[in-house]
Amino acid sequence: MFEHMGLGDHTVVANLIVTKIGKNLKFWPDDHEIIQKTLSLLTDIASGYSSSKLLLTLDTVKYLVSHHTHEEFPFLNVPSNARHRTTFHAILVRLLLSPTGEEKLGINFDQFMEPLIKTMTQLDGLDSSQLRSEAARQPLIGVFRDLRGVAISLHNRKAYSKMFDILEPRHTPLLSKVADLWHEQPDVIISLLRFMQEFCHNKANRVNFDQSSPNGILLFRATSDVVCAFGRRVLANTATPAGDIYKSRYKGISLALSVLNSALGGNYVCFGVFALYNDPALANALDVSLKLALSIPLDHVIAYPKLSKSVFGFIEIMFRNHIKTTLALDTNVFMQLMNAVHEGLQSSDALNGSTCANTVDHLATFYYENNGKDKPEVRNLNNVSYKCRRNRAQVTLQQISNCVIFLFLPFHTALGSSAQSIFKPHGHPLQSTALRSAPKSLGGHASDAESHARQRIQLHGLQRSPDEYAGCGQPGVTERGIQQTARRRESKFGEFESR
């Protein structure tokens, strides 16, 4: 084919194509479509095995890698090309880090990062007012988008540690400073948070340090600083912003929560250390995030899919790994959390439903494993349920108790096949994960739970015989149905009480 074309062998043709790509990037900074198509062509070439090896031998690519700043490629400076900066750097780093990449391209990772480091050092040197000025906006956005691109292509532990060593400890204070100063400007704060999200994301187990290395903890500290700085400012700024509330407020909150989700769930830091050495990083982070999560009205949370994903994910991680802190919360706050979980269980989005079901699973498992043991968390849990009983008039408690009753229901009848039928999910297949776990966790306590449940049900005036309940649980009777019945009876009981 290539002989037939008469232009030279395949390397010449490839060089031609790549040169054209380079020229496009250089001379068409404003044409969004051309840049996008050019970058996607480059991504496709770089992703192929043989074609990427070929790319490494071409001069144009060497030029691209060593001169990836906006002096050479003005498209990087055009604000609407922000995500193209990320793609561009991701491709270059991918080529650089591929096997034999560094030697063929004649440049190593640190040299590649030099322009970025230079910008960051410059930004470091600015004081607060200069940092907050308009002149700093573009460089900040640029450097965060580029760093994100670099972080995307770090595929293994070695590469990740190289980048980590570059950033920490010289440049991490900059991150929280920016979060603090620029919190209400979506473009800057979002590029910062997206970078943090990528950086904390432990894909392919790349965030993995030596046993003697404190880096995991340092990373979490930096993350916590950023999230706390941002969160505190957002919480203080309660004025309703004009315009698109999602873009100006919720997007930032959603990203901040997902950053923390990746950090908490990444499995690279031992969180017990913080309590042991009285380091407030963890406590602050959890505190601020919780406030952030609860500050948004629940119907807004459910309305925005990405927001609901991060909020429910956060609640789930809290219950999974930090249940002690969760149970130590104030009852009202705890109830708000349970309310949110309850709403999430009924959402039409399968992912949210399963996350909330997992949350309930964790709570139930904890209860099962620790019931009867004298630990502060268990006492807290019992306090909560006691207070529930006391404040019967609260509607939220009704819903929570119904959640709990729904879990305890099987123990009214003999555990067995009837329980299975009660567990048939009413059109929500993922709730069954919670329901299936319930007998596991509560299974050993049949008599205990039964008396508990009986007590509770009598208290709420639900005077029904066990057989009636068995009937209730058949598919067709939804949880809402039970709730409504409960509410009706509850109101009657309330009336009776107030007389």
Added chain:
Amino acid sequence: MQLTQQTSPLNTNTNAYTAANPQQEVILGEQALTLTVRCLNFDFIGTNPDESTEDVGTIQVPSNWKPVIQDPATTELLLDFYANTDPPRSSKAMEAIILLCSVRRSLFSCDKEREAFLGRVMTGIRELLKNQTGLQHQDNYHQFCRLLGRIKSNYQLSELVKTEGYLEWLELSASFTTQSIRNWQYSTNSIHYLLALWNRLVAAVPYVRPDTGNKGHVEALQQHVLNVVECYIDSMLGSVETVLRSEGALEDPLEDDGSLMEQMDRLPSICRFQYSAVTNVILGKFDPLLSKYQELMGHLVSSSTDSAPPHIAEQMTILEGQLTWLTYIVGAIVGGHSWSSSKIGDGEETLDASLSKRVLQLAQGIDYRLTSSNGAGKADSKLEMGILYYFQNFRRVYMFMWEQVSFRSSVQIDIRG
């Protein structure tokens, strides 16, 4: 069932012109037709929850509708109705015909019945084409193109070939296609249906024995396809100038990404059917344009197109537009390798190579101009997009071979010129 009930109102309608008030007649006819179309469009087996596409699949009609559908009177009725009324009623009638043609093959109990049905439809189409009935209306025209596109997808080529007057039908369709393409201003949305028809005809040729049905149909097909392709290329190249001269009144087909891509998708197999002939046509057009363009670029070496004198700027724009079309076409053809059919014979590869060579030279030329003028001498952005399209296709088909190139034995064929 219901369908019989509707066709009887249609029958009574056409038979009793004097019976009712003309106004009521019109409304009655319209309602009856709408009902027919809705019935036929019904999703009998629930396969397609998404109703947003225009394209009709095979309609799974229930068996008790068979007598009505097979009855020649139904097709006659609909064709008559079409001929005698204006849009929107006539286009609805045409839609009904399309749906009738798309009924499942198993509805007919034997081949003979199916052939008879097909024969009637084909005769109807031939009459329409000969007399150009009602085709001057945009709606009718669009539906008719859909019908042509549809008729092949539901019936095998061997059946079509066996119908009476197939060759005549073929010829009429070909001239209809060329005419439509020439009038691209009115028909941009419908051209790709016609191209789809030729696409399917061509794709089915390997499966039909040359001696079935009418004699010489393969040669006829070859000839017609070549005509269609030539006409397409010619008129698209011509469109550039027309658009320019109209100064904004006409929409540039190059900017309509959706239909452009649809047309490009249909092209590869049509062009590859007669690859060497088509290549010669393309090369015949490409070479003079390319040399002229290079000459002009030489004049304008360090300046942008805008700063050049007006008639040169105009020439450049026209040339660039034409080169863009050719680049897109070459890109589509090169990328249209179907690995399932015959493997790439050396012959085809040579042709690919000669086409690619031109495009790459073009790319080089533009590149040179950009660098020497340091960014001022830009080609039209549409041309750049066309080149990127070509690169993507080229990469998809040929780039994986790079490792193996050195091991392949190559046939030295001189293709320069």
